[in-house]
Amino acid sequence: MAKPKLNLLERLYLPEILRGLLITTRHHFANLTVHILHRVGLAKGKRGAVTFQYPEDPRPVARRLRARHRLMKRPDGSTRCVACMMCETICPAHCIYIVADEHPDPRIEKRPKSFDIDLGICVMCGYCVEACPEDAIRMDTYITETSSFTREGMLLTLDDLMNHHNEDNFPKHTSS
Amino acid sequence: MSEIAHALIVTGYILSVVLTLAALLTWMERKQSALMQDRIGANRASILGFRAIGLFHIIADSLKMFLKEDFVPARGVRLFHTLAPFISAFCALAIFACIPFGPSLPLGDTTVNLWIFDSDISLLYVLALGSLGIYGIFFAGWSSHNKFAYLGAMRGAAQMLSYEIALGISLIGLIMVYGSLSLNDIVHYQGRQLFGFLPAWGVFLQPLACLIFLTAGIAESKRNPFDMPEGESEIIGYFTEYSSMKFGLFFLADFIEVVVVAALVTVLFFGGWQVPYLQADGFQLPGGTHWELAPLAVGLIQVGAFCAKLFFFCWLQLTIRWTLPRFRYDQLMRLGWQFLLPLSIANILVTGIILVCR
Numbered sequence: 001m002a003k004p005k006l007n008l009l010e011r012l013y014l015p016e017i018l019r020g021l022l023i024t025t026r027h028h029f030a031n032l033t034v035h036i037l038h039r040v041g042l043a044k045g046k047r048g049a050v051t052f053q054y055p056e057d058p059r060p061v062a063r064r065l066r067a068r069h070r071l072m073k074r075p076d077g078s079t080r081c082v083a084c085m086m087c088e089t090i091c092p093a094h095c096i097y098i099v100a101d102e103h104p105d106p107r108i109e110k111r112p113k114s115f116d117i118d119l120g121i122c123v124m125c126g127y128c129v130e131a132c133p134e135d136a137i138r139m140d141t142y143i144t145e146t147s148s149f150t151r152e153g154m155l156l157t158l159d160d161l162m163n164h165h166n167e168d169n170f171p172k173h174t175s176s
Numbered sequence: 177m178s179e180i181a182h183a184l185i186v187t188g189y190i191l192s193v194v195l196t197l198a199a200l201l202t203w204m205e206r207k208q209s210a211l212m213q214d215r216i217g218a219n220r221a222s223i224l225g226f227r228a229i230g231l232f233h234i235i236a237d238s239l240k241m242f243l244k245e246d247f248v249p250a251r252g253v254r255l256f257h258t259l260a261p262f263i264s265a266f267c268a269l270a271i272f273a274c275i276p277f278g279p280s281l282p283l284g285d286t287t288v289n290l291w292i293f294d295s296d297i298s299l300l301y302v303l304a305l306g307s308l309g310i311y312g313i314f315f316a317g318w319s320s321h322n323k324f325a326y327l328g329a330m331r332g333a334a335q336m337l338s339y340e341i342a343l344g345i346s347l348i349g350l351i352m353v354y355g356s357l358s359l360n361d362i363v364h365y366q367g368r369q370l371f372g373f374l375p376a377w378g379v380f381l382q383p384l385a386c387l388i389f390l391t392a393g394i395a396e397s398k399r400n401p402f403d404m405p406e407g408e409s410e411i412i413g414y415f416t417e418y419s420s421m422k423f424g425l426f427f428l429a430d431f432i433e434v435v436v437v438a439a440l441v442t443v444l445f446f447g448g449w450q451v452p453y454l455q456a457d458g459f460q461l462p463g464g465t466h467w468e469l470a471p472l473a474v475g476l477i478q479v480g481a482f483c484a485k486l487f488f489f490c491w492l493q494l495t496i497r498w499t500l501p502r503f504r505y506d507q508l509m510r511l512g513w514q515f516l517l518p519l520s521i522a523n524i525l526v527t528g529i530i531l532v533c534r
Contacts, residue, residue, distance in 0.1 A: 014387075017500065024212045024499040031211040050214045 061142055066126045068143040069117055071161040072136050079162060080136040083110040087128035087137055095121035096128060115161060119146050120154035137161075187292055190272050193483065198431040199234050201490055205431075206230070208491070209498045241424035249321050249417050256319035261418070261425035264312030267305045268432040274298040275439050276360050278449050278479035282471050290449075290479065291360065299357040302440065303344055306396060310336050312429070313398075313405060313414050320417035328413035331505065332405030336396060338509060342516035343392035346385045349520075349527035350444060353381050363448030367455070373462040375452040378445035384523045386445040388516050393440065394493060395512070397433035401500040404508060438489030442482065446489075449482040 009015050034048035052059045061067075072080040083100035101113035128137050141164060148154050203218070207230060210217025221232035248254050278290035295301075310333050317329020354362045368376040379386045395402040406413030415426045442448060453461050454477060458469035469477075503511065 020499045021495060025495060027214060028208060028212045028495070031214060035211075048214075049210075049216045051216055053216060053219075 061144070065142060065144075066124050066129075066139040068119070068141045068146055069128070069137055069139050069156070069161060070141050070164060071115065071158070072138060073162060079111060079115075079158070080134050081112050081115060082108060082134055082136070083112040083115075084133060086131040086133060090127045090131040092125060092127065093121045093123045095119070095123075112158060115158040117156045117161065118154060119156060120151055182288065183292060186288065186290060189290070190275075190277055190292065191269070193277065193486075194269070194272055194432060194435050195428075197435050197486065197490065198428055199238075201431040201434055201494070202237065202427070203231055203234050204490075205494055205497075206233070208494050212495070212498050238424065241421050244420040246420040246422065247417070251321040252417065253319040253321075256315040257417070258422070260312050260316035260319065261415075261422045261429065262312075263315065264309060264429040265425050265432065267309040267312065268429045268436055271302050271305050271436050272439065274301055274359055275443055276363055276448055277482055279475050281475040281479070294358055294360045296356070296358055298359040299347065299351065299362075302359075303340075303347075306343070306436075307336075307340055309396075309433075312426075316418065316426070317414035320414075322417050324412045325414050325416040328405050328407075328411070328416065332398060332414055335398070335402065335404055335508060335512075338512040339392040339395040339402075339516075342388055342512055342520050343396060345517065346388035346392065346520040346523065347444070349385050349523045350378055350382050352524070352527050352531060353378075359443050359448075363443060363450060366447040367450045369462075375447060375450065377447040377450075382445070382523070382527070384519065386441070388520050388523070389444065390437075390441055392512075392516060393437035394496065395508075397430070397437050397493075399430070399434065399493070400497040401502050402508060403502060404505055407502065434490055434493050435486065437493060438486050441489050442485040446485055448485075449478040451478055451481045454478065 031048045034043055034046050037043040037046075038048065074080050081098075082103075083098055085098055085100070088096040088098050095118040097114070097116045097118070099113040099115075100110045103109060103111040124139070126139055129139050143164075146154070207217040209215075218230040218233045219227050221227070221230065221236040223232055226232075248257050273292040274294065276291040276294070280287045280289050313332040313336070314329050317325045317327075317332070320326070350362075351357060354365045356362060356365070362378075366375065366377050370376050370380060374380055398405045404411070406415070415423055418426060453459050454469075454474060456471065456474060458474065459465075459467040461467075
């Protein structure tokens with residue numbers, strides 16, 4: 001890359017230092033003013049920083065974000081899943097483990113006895129959601145904090161997938 | 177009041193100002209850099225849910241330092257390894273002995289002098305102690321038995337020696353104008369006025385020397401853009417093998433040196449505790465307006481003015497540190513030897529000619 005030619009003022013270095021100092025000082029005092037105004041309850045619409053204070057102030061996420069899975073329920077509260085094994089089959093990471101069982105209702109063929117997803121292996125590709133013929137599995141919980149201290153802790157069971165503490169936050173559209 | 181009690185009280189005052197400021201600077205550096213870069217900065221340490229805009233990080237950091245393992249490399253030299261941070265911190269702190277933090281305050285029937293000692297060699301003492309600081313760096317690098325630490329110490333020693341020269345020579349012009357090496361006399365001289373309205377501060381008498389001194393001073397305190405000895409983000413420096421409070425002492429010494437540079441710039445170039453137009457009996461504006469003040473009030477304003485100037489120059493150094501990128505080592509050496517040194521010598525020449533022709 002060709003070096004840009006500097007003019008005399010730039011080569012003197014000092015004016016450019018002053019220019020740089022002015023830029024940083026401007027940022028410093030502009031942000032300081034905004035923070036002080038926030039303290040006294042003013043200028044709420046203005047942000048004093050481009051960063052997010054993560055646990056308290058989570059970043060807004062896109063609606064299409066593929067987050068932790070959930071299993072949808074029928075109106076009676078039982079799972080909508082019919083244990084057809086489509087998701088387990090398409091899963092490129094082999095992280096879904098389903099054990100099928102007879103469903104008590106004769107009109108429904110099967111239900112899952114256990115439905116485990118190992119989040120430690122899951123690649124969050126969303127193929128299971130696409131493959132599901134019953135719209136039983138979705139990835140719209142917006143739960144992104146799924147870490148655990150043990151490998152076992154990463155395994156989601158049927159219960160984990162069906163019951164969520166923040167169920168009210170889930171999108172309500174398309175319920176069938 | 178006996179001599180010793182007086183000295184102890186003043187020492188306590190000066191130490192508390194300096195150490196509080198140095199501790200505060202560790203917090204200020206994080207917060208200010210954050211604000212300059214549109215971030216929030218340290219705010220996680222809390223006591224009972226109170227965060228106090230991150231101020232508790234000072235306590236949290238020092239607690240962490242105290243609780244860590246005090247590590248000495250197996251093949252290092254234990255004596256010098258332990259001695260090095262003490263030398264660094266001592267040389268930085270001892271400089272404050274001769275810096276006047278304020279005028280003589282009349283308290284009742286006694287006067288309190290806000291300096292620990294004042295003599296004809298004050299300025300030499302400051303420069304001497306500034307140079308002795310090299311030993312702290314060099315012992316640290318050498319006794320660690322670590323090549324990276326050793327190289328860092330070599331860089332540090334070379335840099336400090338180079339900039340020491342520009343630093344010392346830039347002051348000669350100033351000494352020629354003030355006619356004294358005593359910092360107290362220098363501050364008193366700056367209470368005069370030039371052309372009847374401009375305060376006779378060093379920065380107006382010797383603007384070039386002020387610039388050189390500030391540059392060389394920042395280089396002496398080994399901070400960005402001259403932080404080659406340490407280079408915390410890429411190259412590793414002389415205190416690589418330090419942990420626990422020994423590292424903490426180096427860290428603190430770093431910030432004390434910031435205060436040292438701020439104090440020296442204030443005293444030598446920005447009038448020390450002098451406030452423009454404030455004489456011993458009150459404000460004496462150039463237009464002839466006079467505003468009478470009690471001697472104690474004048475003294476307190478001047479003490480406050482010194483602290484404000486000190487704080488301002490600490491802030492300025494932090495701003496410079498977080499604005500400018502680091503020099504390359506050859507650029508650093510070229511700036512010191514081929515630029516600052518000739519300039520400071522030329523400054524002496526020009527000052528001499530002006531003084532003779534006046």
